[in-house]
Amino acid sequence: MEQAGPRSAHGSAGAGVPDIRTGAVRVPAQPRAADVDRERGVTGRAAGAAAASRPAASAASAGSGGPVGTGTGTAAGAAARGEHTHSETPIPRPPAEGARPVVQRASVRGQILDALRTALVEGELAPGEVYSAPALGERFGVSATPVREAMQQLALEGAVEVVPNRGFRVVERGTRELAELAEIRSLIEVPVMLRLARTVAATRWAELRPLAEATVRAASSGCRATYAESDRAFHRAVLALAGNAQLVRIADDLHRRAQWPLVGGPASRGRADLVADAAEHTTLLDALIAEDLTVVQSLVREHFTGA
Template sequence: MAAESGITRLVKSSSLRERVEKAIGAAIISGEMAPGELFSAPALAARFDVSATPVREAMLNLEKRGLVTAVRNKGFRVTEIDSGSLERLAGVRQLLEPAALALLAPQFTIQMAAAARVHAAQIVAGAVNEDLAAYLEADRTFHLLLLGYLDNPYLVEIVADLRERTRLGGLKSLLHTDRLEASAHEHHEIVDLLEAHDADGVRRLMHRHIGHVTGWWSGADEG
């Protein structure tokens, strides 16, 4: 029997419609489900070994998020995002996240570091195991956890929305290079700098880290 992909394992491991939505969203963001590709609810239901109903519900939510568009009597098409839009999304994150972590650095605690390192380790494991679904889920949790320590739910909500709109079409191609692991290990470096209360250092690293969105992860910089 063929080995299950990380996306399929994610669906089986965690409330049905939410799991399906999370898994399909990860497949779209990582490029596993390519822009412009058309998918029917029954085909996706068979792929994830669930009924068509939670798939349709998940796809309708993904349509609201702009990840797919409904095609009458055919299914859902993965929407495309141009490089200019990707750069603008990353640009807003560049304005918010490095400054936010610089604010967090002076008040970062040992307890915060311990919690963050659990997710940093999961990110590294996702890269090593070439499991993009696990990688993306742990990456999202890690970054939103750090922002959550600033006790500003609006910031967390805005960054979460920006991340959901972002496409990382080159991410899958990084599975067979050392770049995905290098990016994964940057999460431990972020925690190191926060633990050292190095505001300038973590600001610089976050600028570089988010820069991967329009570089390595987009497929624009494959050299």
């Protein structure tokens, strides 16, 4: 598994979202008022009333030298929810070339959840660090609400844990947990694959070859998040041949957990390691087509351990 890179030192406040490479680490806490209005469905007269109520808060902010006010769209509102963004490790923005697109308003929560899962795999969300919904919302250009909902889903999955009065901490995992996940996956998937090797026709296995080849292309790109998704897609397709939806769901959850970053684990896997890992998929297909149960069992166990 990849290990997150070094964490940046805390620095002084800056405008907008800080770049971890610049040393600026202070993040504005509240979303734009227009975003808050849109989320609440404030239109027409309601929007006018909301706009009329903002000058007073703006004047108070100007007088105090910082954001003040009440409600969910202000720093005070964020503090009331227990989210403080000062002294927080920033999330680096992707480089301009090849950057991920800014999320759209439709299905914001789902897009944010996917983006956070990618950030976990890439190590942008460092194990042990605490992140607030307002800071992450600023990072992705959305309000705190969809970020908070996505982080709560990650908490249910075990990727993060809620920290009262602060936000969400990325769970710290070691090599022992990774080994335990590999053991559980092996206990579940090896017997299933051995049974499928005896019962599934060679033509059905051949239909999965495009997915195996997709993992090789993803590995060749060097993007860990892209490879992680294609890797899980291949394993889901193999297990789906068993006709057990619950098995696929549980195995996929274990697989996803095995892809999260480690603390004190091995060095990050490079492109060559990913390509070698992906090549095992095509080798496994060949063994399944040939009904070589000994090779299938060996490959699956080694594949889990290497993952």
